[in-house]
Amino acid sequence: MAGAEPGFTELLEASCADVLVQNGTLRAGTFREKTHLEVEIAIPGERAAGEVAYQTATGLYHRSVSDRHVSIIPAGQPHQWTWQRETDLTVFLLSPSLVEEVARESGMRRVDLIEDYAAFDPLIWNLGREVRSELRRYGKVATTLLESVARVLARHVLLTYTSTPLTTRADSCLPRYKLRRAIEYIRENMEKEISFRDIALHLQMSPFHFSRMFKHSTGEPPHQ
Numbered sequence: 001m002a003g004a005e006p007g008f009t010e011l012l013e014a015s016c017a018d019v020l021v022q023n024g025t026l027r028a029g030t031f032r033e034k035t036h037l038e039v040e041i042a043i044p045g046e047r048a049a050g051e052v053a054y055q056t057a058t059g060l061y062h063r064s065v066s067d068r069h070v071s072i073i074p075a076g077q078p079h080q081w082t083w084q085r086e087t088d089l090t091v092f093l094l095s096p097s098l099v100e101e102v103a104r105e106s107g108m109r110r111v112d113l114i115e116d117y118a119a120f121d122p123l124i125w126n127l128g129r130e131v132r133s134e135l136r137r138y139g140k141v142a143t144t145l146l147e148s149v150a151r152v153l154a155r156h157v158l159l160t161y162t163s164t165p166l167t168t169r170a171d172s173c174l175p176r177y178k179l180r181r182a183i184e185y186i187r188e189n190m191e192k193e194i195s196f197r198d199i200a201l202h203l204q205m206s207p208f209h210f211s212r213m214f215k216h217s218t219g220e221p222p223h224q
Helices: 096-105 122-138 143-160 176-188 196-202 207-218
Strands: 008-015 019-026 039-044 049-056 059-066 070-073 079-083 087-094 116-119
Touching: 008 122, 019 122, 019 143, 039 122, 039 143, 059 116, 070 122, 087 096, 087 122, 087 143, 096 143, 122 143, 122 176, 176 196, 176 207, 196 207
Parallel strands: none
Antiparallel strands: 008 019, 019 087, 039 070, 039 087, 049 059, 049 079, 070 116
């Protein structure tokens, strides 16, 4: 796995074989260009404002990034961050072996990720906030939780940010608005004893169909 993000202060880290997650503060300014062997997912914190310059085969591009965005960065893509103010940042680095394994399980012959540096993605945004909270509260994240989050992220990225379609039929997956509603319901009721049947009822679905479609969408069963 890669080392710490250049410029991080108050750095917190957690890792397992599949993912390295880092959270810390970046000062305002421009940071040196970098690449990673891993698929990088960057989630800025509250009030973040910045710009990223990135290089693809077709040229150099610039995107503005705020605290409502997440950035999906393919392995090996050069990119450079500029932050207008001190910024909290959470970074997930997904191992190549995990991404390849999930791709094989999905029947994909190759992985062609498409970068998106200013994506509106509720699933990734909420997962990032939850892992950040866990890391800040306890100074660590349980390995079982990290492994589950890594697999969900890999599956979701391959489903959403690739030019190579999955073999899973689209009608066997939850619509994105229902997946978002499920995640929001879980967040609002995390302190309660809720089951996947409660979530299915909230979405006006049968527990059987919800469980099957949730697993197809995320790669994990809803109880996980």
